[in-house]
Amino acid sequence: MNAEIAEIAEKPERKQQQRSVVTQQKLLDAAIEAFSENGFKGTSTRDIADRAGVHHPLITYHFKNKDQLWRAATDRIFRDFNISLVKAMAEIPDAEPKAKAEAFVRTYLHYSRSQPALHRIILQEANGEHERMQWLTDNPLRPMFDEVHKALANLQSIGVAPQGSPAMLFNMIRVCAGGLIALKLELKSTSNIDLDSDEQIAELGDLIIRVFFPGDPPKIN
Amino acid sequence: MNAEIAEIAEKPERKQQQRSVVTQQKLLDAAIEAFSENGFKGTSTRDIADRAGVHHPLITYHFKNKDQLWRAATDRIFRDFNISLVKAMAEIPDAEPKAKAEAFVRTYLHYSRSQPALHRIILQEANGEHERMQWLTDNPLRPMFDEVHKALANLQSIGVAPQGSPAMLFNMIRVCAGGLIALKLELKSTSNIDLDSDEQIAELGDLIIRVFFPGDPPKIN
DNA sequence: AAATTTTTTTCCAAAGTGGACTAGTTCCAA
DNA sequence: TTGGAACTAGTCCACTTTGGAAAAAAATTT
Numbered sequence: 001m002n003a004e005i006a007e008i009a010e011k012p013e014r015k016q017q018q019r020s021v022v023t024q025q026k027l028l029d030a031a032i033e034a035f036s037e038n039g040f041k042g043t044s045t046r047d048i049a050d051r052a053g054v055h056h057p058l059i060t061y062h063f064k065n066k067d068q069l070w071r072a073a074t075d076r077i078f079r080d081f082n083i084s085l086v087k088a089m090a091e092i093p094d095a096e097p098k099a100k101a102e103a104f105v106r107t108y109l110h111y112s113r114s115q116p117a118l119h120r121i122i123l124q125e126a127n128g129e130h131e132r133m134q135w136l137t138d139n140p141l142r143p144m145f146d147e148v149h150k151a152l153a154n155l156q157s158i159g160v161a162p163q164g165s166p167a168m169l170f171n172m173i174r175v176c177a178g179g180l181i182a183l184k185l186e187l188k189s190t191s192n193i194d195l196d197s198d199e200q201i202a203e204l205g206d207l208i209i210r211v212f213f214p215g216d217p218p219k220i221n
Numbered sequence: 222m223n224a225e226i227a228e229i230a231e232k233p234e235r236k237q238q239q240r241s242v243v244t245q246q247k248l249l250d251a252a253i254e255a256f257s258e259n260g261f262k263g264t265s266t267r268d269i270a271d272r273a274g275v276h277h278p279l280i281t282y283h284f285k286n287k288d289q290l291w292r293a294a295t296d297r298i299f300r301d302f303n304i305s306l307v308k309a310m311a312e313i314p315d316a317e318p319k320a321k322a323e324a325f326v327r328t329y330l331h332y333s334r335s336q337p338a339l340h341r342i343i344l345q346e347a348n349g350e351h352e353r354m355q356w357l358t359d360n361p362l363r364p365m366f367d368e369v370h371k372a373l374a375n376l377q378s379i380g381v382a383p384q385g386s387p388a389m390l391f392n393m394i395r396v397c398a399g400g401l402i403a404l405k406l407e408l409k410s411t412s413n414i415d416l417d418s419d420e421q422i423a424e425l426g427d428l429i430i431r432v433f434f435p436g437d438p439p440k441i442n
Numbered sequence: 443a444a445a446t447t448t449t450t451t452t453c454c455a456a457a458g459t460g461g462a463c464t465a466g467t468t469c470c471a472a
Numbered sequence: 473t474t475g476g477a478a479c480t481a482g483t484c485c486a487c488t489t490t491g492g493a494a495a496a497a498a499a500t501t502t
Contacts, residue, residue, distance in 0.1 A: 019468080020479060037348040042263025045460065055481060060461060062479095123344055126407045127258040137410040145411050164428045167412040168421075172428065175400040176393045183396070186347045189358040190366050191388040200389075207385045207393065211432055235446060238500060244448085266491065276450060281492060283448095 024062050026052040031073040036117035039124040040070055040132060070132065077118055078140035084111050098160045098217040101151070105177060106205050112181045113201060119178030145170065160215040169212065176208050245283050247273040252294040257338035260345040261291055261353060291353065298339055299361035305332045319381045319438040322372070326398065327426050333402045334422060340399030366391065381436040390433065397429050 030051035034043040045066050049056035063069040088107040092099060112118050122141075125133040145167075152170050155161040161169060180187065184195040194200055251272035255264045266287050270277035284290040309328040313320060333339050343362075346354040366388075373391050376382040382390060401408065405416040415421055 016478080023480085039260055039263050042260050044458070046458080057461080057463090057482085058480070066460070120344075120348070122407060123341075123403060126404050127341070128406075133406060134410070137407060141407070141411045149412075162428075162432055164431070165414075165424065167414055168425060168428055171401055171404070171408060171412060171414070172397045172432070175396040175404070179396040179400040180392055182344060183347050183392070185350070185354060186343060186358060186362070187392060189355070190362045191370075191392060193386075193388055193392070203386065204389060207383075207389055210385070211383055211393070214435070235501065238447060240499085241448060265489070267489080278451085278492080278494095279449070287491070 020062070023052070023054055023058060026054060027059060027062060027069065028073050028076050030054075031069050032077060032115070032117045032121070035070060035073060036120035036124065039127075040066075040130075045069075071135065074121055074136065074140070077115060077121065078144075080115070081108075081111050081118055082140075082144075096217045097151070097155055097158065098213055098215075101155055101160070101213055102205075102209050104148075104151075105173065105208050108174075109177050109181070109201055109205050112178045113195065116178075116181050116184070119175075119182045123182065155213065158215075158217065160213050160217055162212070162214065173208060173212050176212075177204070180204065241283070244273070244275055244279055247275060248280060248283060248290065249294050249297050251275075252290050253298060253336070253338045253342070256291060256294060257341035257345065260348075261287075261351075266290075292356065295342055295357065295361070298336060298342065299365075301336070302329075302332050302339055303365075317438045318372070318376055318379065319434055319436075322376055322381070322434055323426075323430050325369075325372075326394065326429050329395075330398050330402070330422055330426050333399045334416065337399075337402050337405070340396075340403045344403065376434065379436075379438065381434050381438055383433070383435065394429060394433050397433075398425070401425065 027048065030048045031043075034048050034051060037043075038047075045059050046056045048069070049059060059066070059069055063072055085104070085107055088103050089100065092103055095103070122136060125136060148170055149166045152161060152166040156163060156166060156169075181195050184193075187193040187195060195204070248269065251269045252264075255269050255272060258264075259268075266280050267277045269290070270280060280287070280290055284293055306325070306328055309324050310321065313324055316324070343357060346357060369391055370387045373382060373387040377384060377387060377390075402416050405414075408414040408416060416425070
């Protein structure tokens with residue numbers, strides 16, 4: 001009967017404890033690992049909690065449910081990648097377009113190696129018409145892609161990148177980096193390629209650049 | 222006490238019924254679909270049976286268990302691909318190396334489109350140190366790769382393919398084809414690319430060839 | 443019709459599922 | 473230092489799913 005008039009809801013606002021952010025991080029790390037290995041359906045909350053070394057009801061406490069945990073985990077992957085990318089670009093603020101593209105490729109490669117889930121999570125969700133795939137495209141993916149497509153079109157216009165659909169070209173580059181790293185276990189035994197080694201990662205980067213950006217950049221002055 | 226002396230095991234050998242090969246095919250098709258979507262762990266035998274429209278104990282009857290079914294399904298994918306490949310090559314028995322490479326790329330693209338599991342199944346197993354991955358590399362993969370690496374090295378020596386590790390180069394080509402098709406659902410919404418369309422598949426083929434085989438083939442005489 | 447292959451139907455024991463709930467502990471703020 | 477909030481541990485639950493066994497029924501071949 002008596003209406004809840006706590007509309008303005010003065011919050012006491014006590015700060016989050018340190019140990020809590022630690023468990024959240026542990027859970028996120030474990031979730032990223034598990035989801036990228038076995039997909040959403042193939043992963044149980046208990047598996048995640050075990051990997052994190054944490055009691056499984058803590059997932060409910062910190063993330064409400066499995067779905068929210070997936071979102072938080074995915075969000076973290078792409079957010080971190082974006083940070084790496086921004087940082088790398090900030091180091092070469094007025095480089096030529098080609099040099100920037102090279103930096104992009106190498107940053108993507110290095111981040112993918114430390115976090116192969118960047119590509120794998122997408123692959124796991126690209127199998128059916130899940131709402132999770134929708135969320136991925138709407139949130140981290142399409143905005144980033146649109147930007148990169150433009151940069152690539154520019155590279156084509158100055159003769160650095162080969163002609164053809166920029167979108168197609170970008171996705172080719174993307175799978176050559178992230179897609180190959182997602183296969184690194186296979187590559188080790190089928191092709192004697194060890195993408196955990198710095199040398200071979202660098203070699204892959206060189207190859208990608210040589211193949212996809214064969215043109216010489218026009219001199220600035 | 223009385224030893225089983227049926228060593229030579231004269232088999233009456235009654236012929237397999239037609240309906241049985243049909244259900245086997247249905248089960249294999251369903252298994253390929255399910256395993257490539259959800260991985261081995263994420264797939265239940267009941268799910269497979271449902272997709273096949275068949276009672277689930279038939280899996281035990283025809284394939285002994287889930288593991289054997291996976292092997293049979295995987296075997297079929299690669300066997301069929303090999304058949305497509307041999308057929309395509311037989312049509313151009315004395316073409317130049319570059320033309321053969323182009324035929325390879327296009328065949329791989331077309332087969333991947335009709336059977337995206339060719340790449341997806343590998344990806345599903347490349348996530349941990351499973352014995353299934355071992356089986357994949359030992360049986361269908363490495364033999365095929367070794368051969369292709371050689372052909373690619375030859376293309377490099379005649380200046381058609383760019384320099385660099387042939388193995389790395391081959392795997393780049395491979396993911397540009399199969400890896401992109403495995404992502405086709407994502408590409409549709411992030412990049413407006415529809416890899417179910419003949420035109421865009423052809424465009425991708427052109428692009429791969431232009432990027433990875435930029436050199437002109439030397440004239441034969 | 444007999445023999446055998448294939449399918450149907452039923453069953454099981456075990457494990458795993460996501461999540462609710464309570465009691466206890468640790469920490470922050472006054 | 474103490475009240476209360478943030479956090480964790482530990483149980484529990486109702487339910488589904490798991491892979492596979494086993495027996496009975498049906499369909500085909502010989």
